[in-house]
Amino acid sequence: MTDHSAAVKVVTCFLLIVSFIAVVACLTTNWQVLRRKVSSVTLLLSTLIASIASGAAVSVAATHGLGQASPLSDDQVVVMQKALYSMEVLYVLTLGLGKLSVMVLFYSLLSSTGQSKSVLAATGLLLIWVVVMAIVVCLQCHPPEVWNIVGGKCLDVSGIWIAFGVMNILVEIMIIAVPSFIIFRLQLSLKRRLVVISCFGIRILDIAGSIVQLCYVRNFKLHADSPLPTNVWQWAICSQVLQTVAILSACVPYLREFLESFPSVGIQCDQVFGQ
Template structure:
């Protein structure tokens, strides 16, 4: 196939963008996982999910490059008939892998948020459930977009309105992104912490606006494509927008692992390590093996009718202090105060198989 970019052949652009954005996604994920492993010597659920997302991203990018090499992005009259079936099958697989990739990227972010926000577990699991159902229904829709036995043949086969369906998919994806942005941001706005730290944390959540912007641009180009006559040349811009959205979804899922964000979370009172005796998915997050530091925490529950909880943590120097660059303002110097009554039960650490308890 011709490799020169012309007004009637934009397939090289599609191929180059697919490979470039795949490399950016891979660098973001490996940087995140590498930093995490250096710090804690272990990975958690959200890291596993983002690695699965990257795997689907790589497979999807290979499919996009293959469909471009078979003529996607070229004028229909210039594509040999022998290249049409590989083009359509690659496009079919790329669409399904795209849904998987962005879904696991979202689930990685939601897993991290679920770890942090220990007081609203039902809301978090509700968002996760909506995301999973949304992805499964989307996969079924793409899988059966055209009549069997050739569900991938959207050139000659009988299919539903693909433009209308993808518009629905992108709009629902946009609303999911808004929920993932708004939910943790509202919690951080209610947290008593220095405004500079709060801005840093909120900025990391607001980086997901990049995904929303790419979705909106894709919707604009898809609307233009619906009026174009050439079915293989016109959609090239939509394909590039989908690659950008996929890359953005993966990259912004890695942003919360950056040092400024973690320091902001520590100062907000949210814990980044395991409470004694805790066995949930939050356990062991950023827990360093062989560290000399030791963290012991207790959760305080409010009286009847009070939904909030406060976490009180006692800390001795350990690996977490490395994030503070020797500064005197550590996570323990920020105290959240509320005028409220609490019932507190304190259990000291078990030593020598005996437990001393006191109630205050």
């Protein structure tokens, strides 16, 4: 087995830099508009913070054995499992907060159009999904060693992540479908409709990433020749990629072109930008 720990840390660091630059660029270029969207901006920043914390946890796991070929000490195994556990919880929160940021922003833009009920319902379902999955992941093993997937009494960890991946895909489909359906009912020009739908359609990348990640869930199964979760490094990298994609796709609706597609909302983008 090749040592992949260095690659895990390098890729994670690069993805975090991309995420940070994307959020900063998004907020600074449109701050005059976005400063009035406190809830959605707060959720976006929370997504970035959770992603950074998740990346830090992955780096700690890689330092203490994740992806390494050499034998590990008992202390390394414990630290690695705790770091992986932290990463998993933060991973769920990152994806959930990113999705909520988009839906809350869309809801605020539609609040004066009378077309926001379906968005509110979808946001409610999304919130329930995030809370349930966060609880399941937090309690994947019997307390107090909820992190001990090697020696503890645990649920089917691979089953949990298969369920999460499938539901994540379904949630993404909902986030694409609901706004697209609403946009076709609004009195907008074809160009503006296409802009809005394209901004949500880019979330197909999230679906593609989830499908790839599902291919590596099997690595959570512990075998006689691999009794430690050192080989879940591929799944861990996929999780970091998905977090970055989630942040990028969450930033897209904050672009000026998207915001200007809603002339009926309280904020007049043209006036803000001096046009």
